[in-house]
Amino acid sequence: MIQTTCIGAYPKPEFVALPDWFTTPEGTDTRDPTKWWADAMAAMGNDAERIISEGVAEVIADQEHAGIDIPTDGEVPRENYIHYHCRHLEGIDFSNLTEKSLRNGAYAARLPTIRAPVRALDPFLKHDWRRAQKLTRRPVKITMPGPMTIGDTTADAYYDGPRRRGADLADALNKEVLNLAAAGCQYIQIDEPLFARKPADAIDFGFDHLERAFHKCPAGVVRTVHMCCGYPDRLDSTDYPKADRQSYMDLAGAIEDSSIDAVSLEDAHRYNDLKLLEQFERTSVILGVVAIAKSEVEPVEAIRDRLQAALMHIDPERLVAAPDCGLGLLGRDLARQKLNHLCEAAHTCG
Numbered sequence: 001m002i003q004t005t006c007i008g009a010y011p012k013p014e015f016v017a018l019p020d021w022f023t024t025p026e027g028t029d030t031r032d033p034t035k036w037w038a039d040a041m042a043a044m045g046n047d048a049e050r051i052i053s054e055g056v057a058e059v060i061a062d063q064e065h066a067g068i069d070i071p072t073d074g075e076v077p078r079e080n081y082i083h084y085h086c087r088h089l090e091g092i093d094f095s096n097l098t099e100k101s102l103r104n105g106a107y108a109a110r111l112p113t114i115r116a117p118v119r120a121l122d123p124f125l126k127h128d129w130r131r132a133q134k135l136t137r138r139p140v141k142i143t144m145p146g147p148m149t150i151g152d153t154t155a156d157a158y159y160d161g162p163r164r165r166g167a168d169l170a171d172a173l174n175k176e177v178l179n180l181a182a183a184g185c186q187y188i189q190i191d192e193p194l195f196a197r198k199p200a201d202a203i204d205f206g207f208d209h210l211e212r213a214f215h216k217c218p219a220g221v222v223r224t225v226h227m228c229c230g231y232p233d234r235l236d237s238t239d240y241p242k243a244d245r246q247s248y249m250d251l252a253g254a255i256e257d258s259s260i261d262a263v264s265l266e267d268a269h270r271y272n273d274l275k276l277l278e279q280f281e282r283t284s285v286i287l288g289v290v291a292i293a294k295s296e297v298e299p300v301e302a303i304r305d306r307l308q309a310a311l312m313h314i315d316p317e318r319l320v321a322a323p324d325c326g327l328g329l330l331g332r333d334l335a336r337q338k339l340n341h342l343c344e345a346a347h348t349c350g
Contacts, residue, residue, distance in 0.1 A: 002307060002321050002346040003069045005286060007226055007264060008081055008143040008191065009326025010062070010074030011335055016055035017044065021080045022328035027234035028080075031109050033153075035097065037079040052077050053131055060135045062336055067343030070187055070320075072141050073132035081191055081326065082145040082153045083112060088124045089172055091116035091158070098155035113155040114165070120172035123179040130183065141187035141224070142180055144173060147209040148194040148201065163205050170212035177214060181221045188217070189224040189264070196227045196243035196266075199250040207254050214259055224286070226264035227251070228325040232293040235329050248272060252279035262286055266324040267306070269293070277313035285314060288324030289345070290338045295330075297337045303345035311350065321346035 012018065018040050024030040044051055059074030078084035086092045097110040125142055132140045145153075147166035159165035173190065180188055190213055195202035214223050229243035248265055255263050256279060264286035265272070277285055287310055289303050303321075310319055321342055327335040 002316060002319055002349050004067065004321045004343050004346045005070035005141060005187075006063060006068055006072045006074075006327065006339070007228075007286075007288075007323055007325050008072055008075050008189070009078075009328040010059045010072070010076070011328055011330060011332045012074070012076055013055045013058045013332070016051055016076055018052075018077065019079055020328060027237075027329070028231040029109075029233040031099075033109055034079050034083040034094065034112060035110060037083075038094070056132050057135050060132060060140075062332065063339065064136060064138065066336060066339035067347060068138075068339060070139055070141050071132075071136060072143060073128060075143065075326070075328075077128065081143060082150060085125075085144050086112055086150060086154060088121050089169075090119040090121055092118065092154060098157070100155045102153070111153065111155045114158045116158055118165070118168045118172055120175040123176055125176045126179045126183045126185075129180055129185045133185075139186045141189055142185055143189040143191055143226070144176060146190045146192035146194070146206075146225070147173065147213065148198070148206045149192055152194050162201070166205060166209040167212060170209040173213040174215050177217050181218050186220065187222045187224060188214075189226055190214075191226045191228075193226070193228045193230055193243075195225075195251060196229050196247045199244075199247045202251060203254050207258055211259060217259075222261045222284075223259060224262040224264065225255075225260050226286075226325070228264070228266045228288070229269070231325065232329070235293055236295055237293060242270070245270065245272070248276055249279070252276060256280055256283055262320065264288070264322065268298070268324045274310055274313050277310060277319075280314065280318070284318040284320060285310075286320040286322045289321050290323045290342050292323050292325045292327055293329050295334060297334065298341055300341045300345045303341055304349050307346060307349045316350045321349075 055076040063071035098113045147169035262284040266288040268291040
């Protein structure tokens with residue numbers, strides 16, 4: 001039996017009237033990934049916490065019913081996995097957005113702007129974790145964006161480069177990491193898809209910032225890093241920018257030498273050479289075995305076969321089955337079907 005987890009995002013229940021970048025007409029390449037969130041929160045008024053809590057309850061229930069061993073809160077309160085966190089950082093301006101070209105000019109977006117030193121405000125993820133954890137006996141994983149990814153998806157009008165900016169962001173993330181750990185959260189995941197797209201920068205300074213973000217994280221907390229290859233703009237899109245296939249191999253040594261306990265790698269959208277897994281003698285691998293942007297539901301047998309092939313290269317206790325990335329593009333029906341097949345395959349494998 002192989003353990004299972006989700007990565008982060010899950011389709012919001014319809015009654016949670018918060019915009020996110022999965023449901024805009026332009027998809028995740030929207031020009032306004034964060035503009036409307038505050039107004040939508042205000043519109044819910046005093047009912048916001050109750051509505052979000054009920055949404056999280058449905059998301060947790062879907063994952064439990066499928067058999068997910070380590071669920072997430074589905075990132076239900078978030079407009080996307082990056083900017084929700086940035087709203088809780090001092091020095092980032094959400095009132096005056098700046099247009100910035102992204103994905104090497106693939107599209108442009110109006111983004112929050114760093115205008116002063118970035119610092120953590122009052123801790124907030126502990127509340128999100130407790131809200132989810134009280135709904136299940138399974139350990140809930142909480143996610144946050146990494147320094148490189150925040151830097152790429154904000155406009156910077158203050159820092160002179162990514163090193164000092166990343167160090168300050170890492171210090172702010174570290175406060176959340178330590179607060180989560182003190183509250184009892186066992187699984188903390190930092191999302192750094194930029195590592196796969198820019199492996200040279202990741203090796204140059206990105207891993208140093210990750211270590212800073214996890215600094216003094218106590219034993220017993222699984223330090224997890226997610227390194228997907230990039231969201232598509234919409235479901236069943238085939239022509240969109242992806243990280244180079246070689247990136248994971250380029251990063252493997254630095255991952256193994258770091259304090260990361262588990263690394264999440266995308267495999268379903270585009271198969272890796274599974275000899276990659278042999279690079280990890282200590283690190284656990286969360287392997288993406290269902291695609292998050294294809295409406296085709298992978299057969300249980302196909303998922304099981306891929307996991308069996310992976311087990312030729314890594315010990316079963318260090319392999320975790322998961323989707324490639326967040327499930328927000330799929331809608332709940334497809335998400336549930338894919339998770340059901342994922343769990344059946346993983347729990348009958350080995």
